[in-house]
Structures are given as structure tokens and as C-alpha cells.
Amino acid sequence: MRRLWRLLLYARPYLLYSLISVVLMAIVGAMAAFRILLVKPIFDNVLAPDAPSPNVLNIPIPHRNISLNLQWLVPSHFHNAWTVIAYALVCSALLKSICDYVGTYLVNYAGFGMITDLRNDLYNAVLRRSVAFFQRHTTGTLLSTLINDIERVQVAMSAVLSELMQQFFTLLWTAVVVVLMGGKLSWILLLFVLVVISSARRIGRSVRTTTRKGQDKLAEIQNILHETITGNRIVKAFGMELWEMDRFRTAARRLFRANLKSVSVQAISSPLMDAIGSVAIALLLLLGRDRIRAHEMTAGSFIAFLIAVFTLYDPVRKCAMFYNSFQQALGASEEIFRFMDAQDDVIEKKKALPLPGFQNEIRFEHVGFAYEVDHEQKQVLRDINLDVKRGEVIAFVGPSGAGKSTLVNLIPRFFDVTEGAITFDGHDLRDLTIASLRKLIGKVTQETVLFNDTVRNNIAYGQPDVPLARVQAAAKAALAHDFIERLPNSYDTMIGEKGARLSGGERQRLAIARALLKNAPILILDEATSALDTESEALVQAALANLMQGRTVFVIAHRLSTVRRADRIVIIEHGQITEMGSHEELLQLSGTYKRLYDLQFVTDRAVETVAEGTA
Secondary structure (H helix, E strand, O other): OHHHHHHHHOOHHHHHHHHHHHHHHHHHHHHHHHHHHOHHHHHHHHOOOOOOOOOOOEEEEOOOOEEEEHHHOOOOOOOOHHHHHHHHHHHHHHHHHHHHHHHHHHHHHHHHHHHHHHHHHHHHHHHOOOHHHHHHOOHHHHHHHHHHHHHHHHHHHHHHHHHHHHHHHHHHHHHHHHHHHHOOHHHHHHHHHHHHHHHHHHHHHHHHHHHHHHHHHHHHHHHHHHHHHHOHHHHHHOOOHHHHHHHHHHHHHHHHHHHHHHHHHHOOHHHHHHHHHHHHHHHHHHHHHHHHHOOOOOHHHHHHHHHHHHHHHHHHHHHHHHHHHHHHHHHHHHHHHHHHOOOOOOOOOOOOEOOOOOOOEEEEEEEEEEEEEOOEEEEEEEEEEEEEEOOOEEEEEOOOOOOHHHHHHOOOOOOOOOEEEEEEOOEEHHHEOHHHHHOOEEEEEOOOOOOOOEHHHHHOOOOOOOOHHHHHHHHHHOOOHHHHHOOOOHHHOEOOHHHOOOOHHHHHHHHHHHHHHHOOOEEEEEOOOOOOOHHHHHHHHHHHHHHHOOOEEEEEOOOHHHHOOOOEEEEEEOOEEEEEEOHHHHHHHOOHHHHHHHHHHHHHHHHHHHHHHHO
16 A cells, blocks of 8 residues: 555646546546436337337436436427437537547546656666665666566556546446436345455455566566677677577566466456356346336336446456556556665765865775675775875776775765775765765776767767867867767767777777866776777877876776876785885885786786797
8 A cells, every 4th residue: 555655646746637537537437327327218218109208308217206307408499209319319428528538638648647757766766876786686677677667557557547537437427327227126236346346356466466476577588688688799709699598588488477377367357257247137137027027117227227237347347457457556666666765875964065176185094895795794995094185196906806996986985985984175975965076086997888879979978068179179188089080970970889889999088088078186097998909008098198187096907007107006905905105116115016017027028929929
């Protein structure tokens, strides 16, 4: 009920449209019931013109000392039975059609608007989650929730809700007709309605469970699709097409079984309602025959009553379908609200201060960081103490897994420290607004992230109104302008998903141009040249030199030739700082840095010797 209430809260901005649609659907139901009342004079007067009959403008209600006077609706100069009934039928049909169309449109407008708001809120919630959130949840699971689970809720809150409202008011008004026309006969139906409701509730609970399982299996398939499509070159290089196809078929088979289980539960509804309805109709026919023989009802009255019962049966039968659809929506909403309510690891304080700029220094004070793995804390960083002055270039060196990338990811608050503090000009990062902090930081990584958009929009990411001249200036400083000009449409060329139409060096230079255009005073370079060949690396290194001018820079690189010109080199081992100094100072210490430097020098020399021998 809590999830249902949360879903309905999204309908508040569309309350007026919903209320109007309720009124219109009520008129639709009333017109459907009114046409049932016309069945009696059709049989007793129009189809039996010689039968003695009172004024056709009055429709007497059996078992009630009342009658419906059609004179309220039909012009007074109409007296012929056929004319009166035809006029009433056509007018009620037109009114019903108009109200049905407008009501359906408005309820769908409210439903689609509500789902659009829900989808936007979910995307906003996911987008603002910390990096740890995306490490815990696969891309396929997130996509499945944003697309498939939302789609389930959308069906229930638009098309099904529209049909539900129409059927509800048809049920309501027809029930009134059944009670008025059938008298004591109508009470028999109450027993069957109770059976229908009880059955629908039991089936609905099973539907919600099976729907959630089906959505989870669909998320597995989307995850496999995402991995194999984005990693298609690795799949082909290792000849794993058959293995991936088998993995996909296995997941598809699991989805198939989950869907069949869901269908097997839902399919019970309609046959069950038909069986219950058939028993009710048979019993009413038996009792109605006796009423007609006893002249308590006319044939026309009883036929009108039966048609009302049949009309009543359709919305009752569909109640189970509606209930199942809403149970599916509730099952899908479980994952939606789970992501929306997820407790984030990085939380901005309510009264966080905006950081106007970076003036003096960044300090790491006894910084430690740990994360949970299988309910155990894994310590990554321990007691990191470091002062970085404005304009200083700091390089982090160490073996893989030592904690270098984790350390620099603490600066823009991708993660929060678990011990100690990081301060900007004396302000703890946790006391600052995340937006103002990240505005001051630019980042270029080994895995360049580009979007399926134009070159210009990728360089001006987040700054759509920047003039082309500034974009070109950034590209020139990043040594990217020349190759951009050789592209088919220059700066308006679409570069494909993740920049697939560009080389590795070209993608990296675009990322550097983007960082240059952002013009942030703090720069993080995380293995920015490690995946490049020698020629591309030389170009990127030159572009990086332009980017680093006048900025506070944190560099991570395994190639020590990249970091030797840093003001200070920090050696990190097992999550701790073991050495720190300039290139020359660290060589004199004869410690870890010298060992790594000598090893890399010997390796590079060996590679050059092999290359010369091959040539």
C-alpha cells in the first residue's frame, strides 16, 4: 500500500485532468446503463406495437413504485414509440462517445505525465548516486529498471487505468439498474461478487511475485547485451561468439520460464470468472422463468435485467485483469523505489558551503579509506598525510592496487574518506557543496569517455553556449585542431559511441581539449597516456604540458618518464606513503622509486634492442 500511495502521489500535478476524466467516465457509465433501461420498451412497445402499453415515455421500474420519464430527454413532439427510443439511443450513444474519447485522452494525459515525472525522478536519483552505487549495480539492472519496470507501471497508470475507470462506472451504474430491475434476484449476485473478489486477491499476490522475478531475468538479458555489444571486439578477438550466444540463450530460457509462470497465474483469472458467471446466469434464468409465469415481471423487464447482468459481468470479469496489472506495476515499482531510496555513500550536508575558488592548498590529514566486501572492511588507504600547494604538480607512483586511483578519487568526492579529512583552503570537503567542488576539478583518464555526438559538443560538454572560437582554441592547445579539420564535417562530425570513429590518441586529445575548455584550477591525470603508442603519446604529452600550465595537478602514471618533471613524486605501497620527493631526491634514496626506475629503464632498453634486431 505504501508503494501504491507513492505512485498515486505522482498524480497530484494532474489532479484537475483526473477529476474531469472521472466525471466524464461517470457519464459514460451512466449512458451505458441508460441504454439497458431502454431494452424494456424496445421489447414491450417497439417490437410489440399491438400490445396494450402505457405511455412509452415512462419506463416503469419493477418492484419499485417509480418510473423513468423519457420526456425529460426527448422533445415533447415525439410520441411514436420507435421515434422516442431511436432518439434516446442515438443521443445517449453520441454523448457516451464524446465523453469516452475526452475522458480517455485526459486520463492517459495524467497517466503519461505521471510516469514521465516518475522516470525523470528515477533517472535523477540514479545519476546523482556516488561511484560506489554504480560499482554495486550492473548496467543491465539499471537499464532494466529505467526502461522495463517503468514501462510496467506506465501500462497500469495509463491504458489500464483508463479502461478501469470506464469499467468501474459501468459497473456502478449497471449495478443500480440490476438492483432496480431485478429486485430480490439481484442479491444472488452479491454472493458471486464476493467469490470473484476473493479469487482476484489471491491471484494478484502471485502475479506480483512472478512479475518481479520476470523483470529480474529481463535485467540479466540486458546486462549480457550491454557487455557483449560494448565489448564486441574482445568477443570477436577471442572467438567467443558461440559461448556468448549460449550464455544469452540460457538467460533467455530463464526469462521464458519466468514469463510462463507469470502467464500461468494470470491465465486462471478469465476462465475462473467465466465459470462463476455461467453458474450465476443459469441460476437467474431458473428464477426469472418463475417470475414471468407469476406475472411479477414482463419478458421485456427480464430481458433488460439479463442484459444488465451480462453488462455487469464484463467489468467484474475484467476486475481480475485490472488487479493483476496493478500488481505487476507494484512488483515493478519495488525496484524503482529501491533505487530511489538507496542510501548514498556520499551525502551533501543540508547547509553545505559553496566553494568560491581554490587559493592556497589542499591537505590530506591522516586520510584513510576502507570499503565493505562480503560484510568485511577492506582497508585501501592508511594514514595519508600530504600538503599540496596551489600550482604544484604531484605524481603518485606505486604498484597496481596500491590505492593511487582511490586517493585521487577522494578529491572530487567520488568516495568519502572513512578516516581523517581532506581540506581545500582549510574547508573540509564534506562541508562543501559537491557541485562547487567538482566545478574546480578537471579530469583526464586512461579510459576516455566520449559521447555519440559531434566533436564540438564533446569538447564543450556541459557548456552548450560556448562560442566555436573558444572550442577551437581549446582544440588547438590540445593539438587536436588539425585532425578535427580533416574529419568529414570538421567540428560537426559525429564521432560514434565512445568515440569509436577516432584513434586512441585522437580520443585522448579531445578529452584534454574538454578539460582545457573547462579551465578548472585543479587537474587529475589518471594514466592518461598508458594506452597509447609512442607517436600518439608524444602528441598527448605535448597537449598535457599545455593543459598543466598554471594548474594544481595530480598525476598517476606507471611510466616514470611521464612523472619525472613533477614537483614531488609520492610513492604509495599497500595504501601508505613510503617515499616522497623530487625525481633526483628519490633516486638518491635507493628505495622503491629507484628500483622501479631501474627496472623500467632495463625493460625499455631491452624492448629497443629487440626492435633494432628485428629491423
